[in-house]
Amino acid sequence: xxxxxxxxxxxxxxxxxxxxxxxxxxxxxxxxxxxxxxxxxxxxxxxxxxxxxxxxxxxxxxxxxxxxxxxxxxxxxxxxxxxxxxxxxxxxxxxxxxxxxxxxxxxxxxxxxxxxxxxxxxxxxxxxxxxxxxxxxxxxxxxxxxxxxxxxxxxxxxxxxxxxxxxxxxxxxxxxxxxxx
Numbered sequence: 641x642x643x644x645x646x647x648x649x650x651x652x653x654x655x656x657x658x659x660x661x662x663x664x665x666x667x668x669x670x671x672x673x674x675x676x677x678x679x680x681x682x683x684x685x686x687x688x689x690x691x692x693x694x695x696x697x698x699x700x701x702x703x704x705x706x707x708x709x710x711x712x713x714x715x716x717x718x719x720x721x722x723x724x725x726x727x728x729x730x731x732x733x734x735x736x737x738x739x740x741x742x743x744x745x746x747x748x749x750x751x752x753x754x755x756x757x758x759x760x761x762x763x764x765x766x767x768x769x770x771x772x773x774x775x776x777x778x779x780x781x782x783x784x785x786x787x788x789x790x791x792x793x794x795x796x797x798x799x800x801x802x803x804x805x806x807x808x809x810x811x812x813x814x815x816x817x818x819x820x821x
Contacts, residue, residue: 643680644688650696651687653714653807654678655815656756656779662772670721670814677701677714677807677816678756683776684817687807691797691821699791700754701809713810714749715740716795722808722816738805739795747810751791755784797821 643651656678658664664672667684676684689695701712715724716739724735725747732745740749757780797805801821809815 641682641685642688643682643685645693645695646690648694648696649689650698651679652681652698652700654681654700654754654756655702655712656683657758659683659772659775663775664814666772668814668817673812673814675712675755675812675815677712677809679807681756683772686817687819689797689819689821691799691801694794694796697749697793697795697807699749699751699793700785701750701791702753702786703750703788703791704753708811710753711750711811712753712815713740713747714791714793714807714816715747715810716805716807716819718802718805719808720806721813722806722810723813724808724810726811726813738797738801739793740810749791749793749810752788753786754790756780757784
C-alpha cells in the first residue's frame with residue numbers, strides 16, 4: 641500500500657508480524673526478520689512525502705537497548721536494509737542518516753514497545769498463505785504496549801534529501817520500507 645502525505649502529517653510506527661510470503665518478502669523482495677514496521681496500522685507501506693513539509697513519527701519500537709529482540713530504534717536512511725547498529729565503522733560512514741540518530745551517532749528514534757500480535761486465526765491464515773489483507777485483518781487490533789511513553793521523531797525532507805530513502809530499524813535488518821520524496 642501507499643500512504644501519500646501532501647501536507648505536514650503524523651505517522652504512527654509500531655512493530656508487528658512480517659506476514660506470509662505476500663507480506664514483507666512479497667512487498668520488498670527481501671528476506672524478513674519475522675517482524676516489521678506497521679505505519680498507521682499498515683504493514684510497511686510506501687510513504688510518499690514532499691520536501692519542506694514536516695513529518696512526525698510517533699514511535700513505539702522499544703526503549704531497552706539491553707533487550708535487542710524488543711529494541712527497534714526507528715530511523716530514516718539511504719540504506720535499503722537498515723540495521724545501522726550492526727554496521728562496522730566503514731559501513732556507517734557509507735550510510736547517510738536523515739533522522740533518528742543525533743550528531744554523536746546515537747539512536748534517538750525510540751519509544752515504548754507496542755506490538756501487533758497474531759491470533760489463532762491469523763496464524764492459520766499465515767500458514768495457509770491466504771492473501772495479505774486477510775492475514776492482517778486477523779491480527780489483534782489493539783497493540784500490546786509496554787509501560788512508558790511513545791517516542792517522537794520529527795523529519796523535514798529538503799532539497800538535499802534523495803528521491804528515495806527508507807524508514808528502518810537500527811537494530812535489525814529489513815523491518816521497514818521505502819519513502820518517496
